[in-house]
Amino acid sequence: MRVFLAGATGAIGRQLLPLLLDAGHEVTGTSRSEEGVSRIRRSGARAVRADALDAEGLRRAVAEAVPDVVVHQLTDLSGADGAANDRLRHQGTRHLVDAARAAGVGRIVAQSIAWAYAPGDGPADESVPLDPTDEQPRARIVAGVRALESQAAELPEAVLLRYGILYGPGTWYAPDGPVADALRGDARARFLGRVVADDSVASFVHVRDAARAALLALTWPPGAYNVTDDEPAPGSAWVPVLAAALSAPPPPRTAGAAPWARGAANAGARANGWTPAYPSWRTGFARQDG
Template sequence: MRVLVAGATGVVGRQLVPRLEAAGHEVVGISRRGPRPVDVLDAEAVRRAVAGAAPDAVVHQLTDLGGADGAANNRVRVEGTRNLVDAAREAGVGRIVAQSISWAYAPGDAPADESVPLDPTEEPPRSRVVAGVRALESAVAGLPEAVVLRYGILYGPGTWYAPGGAVAAALAGDPGARFLGSTAADGSVSSFVHVGDAAEAAVRALEWPPGTYNVVDDEPAPGHAWLPVLAEALGVPAPGRTEGRAPWARGAVNAQARALGWVPVRPSWRTGFADRG
């Protein structure tokens, strides 16, 4: 299969491209940087890139997280996705695999499966995040063979949670550390996934039935459980435990992706945080 990877130089894209090639696919990568620079916010540039690649499928791994700017990332989710989907449709591409997130679900007490609706909140800033996710997933659903992967919080090489990354700096007390997330050791539940496991899911999703799938590890956990383990792995001080919980911070379950054969190599953050691979 000839596959166009949008976001080929991102933290997932760098893991994804070699996996696709190893699986026998022909890969064309585009990104804002690298040998094929394309600004995803430039609709005409995206149209030319997709038409020139003439892919059988598109894999959308586009984000704008380098500056921890939520508005910039949301613009990529909304405008960038729209441009990519329109270009794919014009080029006759029916299959797309797109990166989304698993922490946009409505509030609840148990980890969410894919039947749980997205959060209807009107309270910013969360409302803006969820609106971006909703726009991304709605645009992608306009293609006949759309697969949406709702990733957990990404950790591993190149992420904010890697040694020397923004989370380590924040835990060490650096006031200039910037990332979109929390270091509160409270009862708010998160689901994680290693970037390698996320990339493997994207490869497999080229053959999955259209639909939405949580791509998370096997152990949703509250901040007071996972933060001390992360801090130890990063060699920085662990924050003190606090009370409370964000109602929407419930984690997610991966049963649907597992049923299709995806099995995370790092099934838990308990051992995954210390894995330098």
């Protein structure tokens, strides 16, 4: 299969690219930098320098690749600029979908998130609507997710991967990431605020498991899938385990919870053959480089 991997040097793209090549796919990967382009080429894939906010440049890149499927793993998180990431979800997705359509591509696998659901009891499955909140900054984040998913769904075969919170190499939760800095009180991580050990429930997924889901999703039926591990948990449970894995002091336990923080259920992805190698953050946090 010919695969156009947009965001091949991001946290998931980096893990996904060798999986695609090992599976025998012909891959064209994109990066915004020459360094990224060189990394893609060294992997054995075709590389193209492209910016998702450059509509015409992206259109040319997709047309030249002649792909069977477009894989959307575009993010802009390195600078912790939420507005930049939202712009990529809105405009970058628009340009990528338009480029796919112009090239005659009907199938897209797109990265979304599993914590944009409306409040409710228990982990959310894919039938739960996205949160209608007007409260900022959450409303802005959910609007970006809604735009990404609705634009991707304009193509006849759209697979939406709603990832849990990513941890592992290259993520914010890695030992050298900003969450570790925040737990240690490092000033470089002030943008995160405090890491809170309260009753807000989260679902995680190791970045390697996220990449394996994207590989399998090349042939999944169209639709949305939660890609999370098997154990949604409150911060009061997972934060101390993460702190210990990162050799950082745990924050004190606090009361309360965000009403929307409910975690997500992964039965849909599991029914299509995906099984997380890291079924729980309890063991996964300590194996972030494995």
